[in-house]
Amino acid sequence: MPSGLPDPGKIWNDFVGNPVVQLAGQLIVLYVVLLWLGTAYWAFRDMQARTENPILPYFAAALIIFFTPLLFLFAVVLYLIVRPRETLAEVYERSLAEESLLAEVERNEVCPVCRERVQNDWLVCPNCRTRLHRVCPSCNRLAEPEWPLCAYCGRELDRPERPSRVAAAAGAKGSGARGDRAADTTPERKLRGVTNT
Ligand SMILES: [Zn+2]
Numbered sequence: 001m002p003s004g005l006p007d008p009g010k011i012w013n014d015f016v017g018n019p020v021v022q023l024a025g026q027l028i029v030l031y032v033v034l035l036w037l038g039t040a041y042w043a044f045r046d047m048q049a050r051t052e053n054p055i056l057p058y059f060a061a062a063l064i065i066f067f068t069p070l071l072f073l074f075a076v077v078l079y080l081i082v083r084p085r086e087t088l089a090e091v092y093e094r095s096l097a098e099e100s101l102l103a104e105v106e107r108n109e110v111c112p113v114c115r116e117r118v119q120n121d122w123l124v125c126p127n128c129r130t131r132l133h134r135v136c137p138s139c140n141r142l143a144e145p146e147w148p149l150c151a152y153c154g155r156e157l158d159r160p161e162r163p164s165r166v167a168a169a170a171g172a173k174g175s176g177a178r179g180d181r182a183a184d185t186t187p188e189r190k191l192r193g194v195t196n197t
């Protein structure tokens, strides 16, 4: 060890013995401990958001605590790997989206005669010319062909000119339950139409 240079060990001891450095060291230790406890709390809350199980959040926090302030970052990595992928809110949102998608699919009607996909606000099937809806003459909204009166304004609706020629023809061919149903209800409707006018 060259005598001209200061002793590294002494420098280190001076450095460590410096009250400012000691204070800084204590603050760092305090900070790490707070970080450790805060992370445990975060894991607790995070698990609460991801499971309805009342016990698991405590396990998550215990995992962080168990790894001590020195190693708890490893526990964080482990926790991030094993925690449930979705939060309960995300699960709820996804199920809502799926439900609305399902409803959308159900709303997408098919033509009762040719089974082509039709929009629910079309008047006529563009493929086979079956009448799908009528326009209420009173409120101009779309009425289902089998409605005896308008559901929106209550106006009595005329029987449509026969349950649409094409539909009847298709019904005769035996292709549509809808055609049969329309045929079944026709006399009753006519009767009601007559008594009401
Ligand atoms: Zn059609």
Ligand SMILES: [Zn+2]
Binding pocket: 136, 137, 138, 139, 140, 141, 150, 151, 152, 153, 154, 155
């Ligand atoms: Zn109407």
